[in-house]
Amino acid sequence: MHRVVVTGLGAVTPLGHDAASYWAGLKKGEDGIRPVESIPPDKLNQKVLGEVKGFDSQKHFTDRQLPILDRVSQFAIVAAKQAIAHAGISFDGELSERTAAILGTGVGGMTTIDESFKRLYEDQQPRVYPLTIPKLMVNAPASQVSMYCGLRGPSFAVASACASATHAIGLSFQMLRSGSIRAAVTGGAEACITFGGIRGWEAMRVMAPDKCRPFSKDRKGMIIGEGAAIMVLETEEDARKRGADILAEIIGFGMSADAKDITAPDEGGMVRAIKGALNDAKLNGEDVQYINAHGTGTTANDRTETAALKTALGDHARNLAISSTKSMIGHALGAAGALELVATVMSLREGVIAPTINYLGPDPECDLDYVPNEARQTKIDAALSNSFAFGGLNAVLVARRYNG
Amino acid sequence: MTDVAQDVIAIIKKKARVDRSEIGMDDKLLDLGLESLDALELVFDIEEKFNIEIPVNANDANIGGFETVGDVVREVEKLIATKA
Numbered sequence: 001m002h003r004v005v006v007t008g009l010g011a012v013t014p015l016g017h018d019a020a021s022y023w024a025g026l027k028k029g030e031d032g033i034r035p036v037e038s039i040p041p042d043k044l045n046q047k048v049l050g051e052v053k054g055f056d057s058q059k060h061f062t063d064r065q066l067p068i069l070d071r072v073s074q075f076a077i078v079a080a081k082q083a084i085a086h087a088g089i090s091f092d093g094e095l096s097e098r099t100a101a102i103l104g105t106g107v108g109g110m111t112t113i114d115e116s117f118k119r120l121y122e123d124q125q126p127r128v129y130p131l132t133i134p135k136l137m138v139n140a141p142a143s144q145v146s147m148y149c150g151l152r153g154p155s156f157a158v159a160s161a162c163a164s165a166t167h168a169i170g171l172s173f174q175m176l177r178s179g180s181i182r183a184a185v186t187g188g189a190e191a192c193i194t195f196g197g198i199r200g201w202e203a204m205r206v207m208a209p210d211k212c213r214p215f216s217k218d219r220k221g222m223i224i225g226e227g228a229a230i231m232v233l234e235t236e237e238d239a240r241k242r243g244a245d246i247l248a249e250i251i252g253f254g255m256s257a258d259a260k261d262i263t264a265p266d267e268g269g270m271v272r273a274i275k276g277a278l279n280d281a282k283l284n285g286e287d288v289q290y291i292n293a294h295g296t297g298t299t300a301n302d303r304t305e306t307a308a309l310k311t312a313l314g315d316h317a318r319n320l321a322i323s324s325t326k327s328m329i330g331h332a333l334g335a336a337g338a339l340e341l342v343a344t345v346m347s348l349r350e351g352v353i354a355p356t357i358n359y360l361g362p363d364p365e366c367d368l369d370y371v372p373n374e375a376r377q378t379k380i381d382a383a384l385s386n387s388f389a390f391g392g393l394n395a396v397l398v399a400r401r402y403n404g
Numbered sequence: 405m406t407d408v409a410q411d412v413i414a415i416i417k418k419k420a421r422v423d424r425s426e427i428g429m430d431d432k433l434l435d436l437g438l439e440s441l442d443a444l445e446l447v448f449d450i451e452e453k454f455n456i457e458i459p460v461n462a463n464d465a466n467i468g469g470f471e472t473v474g475d476v477v478r479e480v481e482k483l484i485a486t487k488a
Binding site for chain 2 (some may be wrong): 067068127129
């Protein structure tokens, strides 16, 4: 059994195009949910989304590289390179063969799907770009990261909707702990803000028209976001040997399926994943001071998640801090779990909890401490990061402040 | 050189991986460093430009049986004539 540590972070988010500016925005309680720019506003009912604005593809890729890279792969590669640079690691020789590239993605190359089929159906064009298929496939971000970063170990995509990144990181953690790999570049990426995609979300009638207010009274729903977060995980002995700055330690992973409903959240499934993660980490509920909640802002999720925390943690649920960073960046689906683990890692490292913004006041069914509206300074030893997906798929990671 | 030839050469020049100031009808596609995925993009760009369908199978040893730039130009001219 190896200890598993985080040594590098990368992110492309509505609050900034790197992990440092993302974290700075979260601490400030900045709202990254803004008027939609990438789709003509008259074509949508939804007027605000968590878009990654000002992402300049030409800055990161050459004209020759770009045609094959969907926006989701671009996000993934940029975030992965940042994480690797942050970790200060180079993947040469044998290490490259024992480094995984495992990424979560909910839908894959949505922009390519939308644009290609629009050409055929609406524009009546006779053909689509020849590499449409390898561009849109759900494993494209994972494969492109493996190629751009020279990672030759296990590589695949994990698809579990809103829990994809958490499952991806959890699997990487397990492989590292067991010793089957020595490092992993892992996380998630999503770029699902397209006309067709957002019309699909509008049809579900779950999005708030203005603000995302998780756990708040008068909350009106979730809001779709996009982005990527990638991290470098290593075994503790490797990280120490090369003198790496260890940001936090991953100590547990729990997962479960509700086996009930394709969209409705289930308290039982959530509880089993939370308890599973704590057992895996050999922690009691009382050892945890912070939970980065799934906290989508829908009536059903936030009520059910609150109930699950009370069931899983008992009275201690009232003593710990819970926050939803989705209030600031929206729900980036397959990237969400990684974006949230980045926030969790930084909370452990700095002793600062990012707030739940747009909070108006307590809801009778959501009566815990959600760190409303302003960041909080407090020492945290251990934290959970929750992801509960459509399909009834639950994944929870446990991270710990690294003390050497 | 015909207009078609000039247009085809301009498209090929964009995809070529070797730096050539001049590309002529006798240049071999392989010598221009066109890899198989480049060739598919090349065919796509030419089809878009002239609104034709070039029957190509990527499994063929040399894509579409084209060896030289001239082979491509002649095929494109033939397909345009057939269409007209």
